[in-house]
Amino acid sequence: MSQPPANDSADRPRFRPVPWTALETPQDVELWIAEHNQTMQETIRPQETGVGVRFRLAVGGDVYMQTTADAVLLDIEPDAAWIAPLVMAATGAEQPAGQVWILSDDKLVQLLLGLSSLVESSLIVTGHNFGKHARRML
Template sequence: MHDSDDLPQDQPIERPWIVLNNTYDVEAWIDSYNRDLQRAMTKPNARGYGICFRLVHGGEVYLHTDPEGSILLDVTPEAEWVSPLLTAATGIDQPPSQIWVLPGHTLTQLILGLSTLIATTRIVVSHEFRTKRF
């Protein structure tokens, strides 16, 4: 699972997504993701780290957490079509910008809601948010 050791540090590994069907699957994925992210954060110049979800119908959603435990989502313009689902899954209204700030307790619902729409994922270590918050 950790084939990243064989590739140059600046080359992202895109992994196919396996649909998660229940909260147990999501929590197991979160645990695995956290381990992979901790390894990636040890690399030099790591900032703006998290995960990128490439969606099956176009666009990307970047997920990061801040030190307070909030979830930051950067929904690219090509992925705006997923906004109603994000609202339904988390109970948070769509913000006026492409940056969503969600409470940490919504992570499981968010991943479960997005699961069937994700094509691939990759760890990111230097994503620049278009906001002064991050």
């Protein structure tokens, strides 16, 4: 009896990093959001929680983002804490005591424009712990 090939679909990760293309205008951001939302609606299972996007920064660190109807949750890993001043400048937010930022939903475009030149890749994630603020995305 033969074994399935090593590259069988069960062995492959469900989501893969996508190389980042810099977003230069608010229209670029709006288009990325629309395309990304469509992809997530097509691929995320209804029972999944901790749904969001991981942004891998080109010079180091990961930032996880989850959007809800009224907020943007931003989990800035310790190795990416160096971007805190940029997030504050782009969104006008105060730095939180912990690593999870809660931004109003109207700050998403400014946030993505501010981060865009620093991002190496994006990846859809599920099961990420956004702490007590975690909500289902869909």
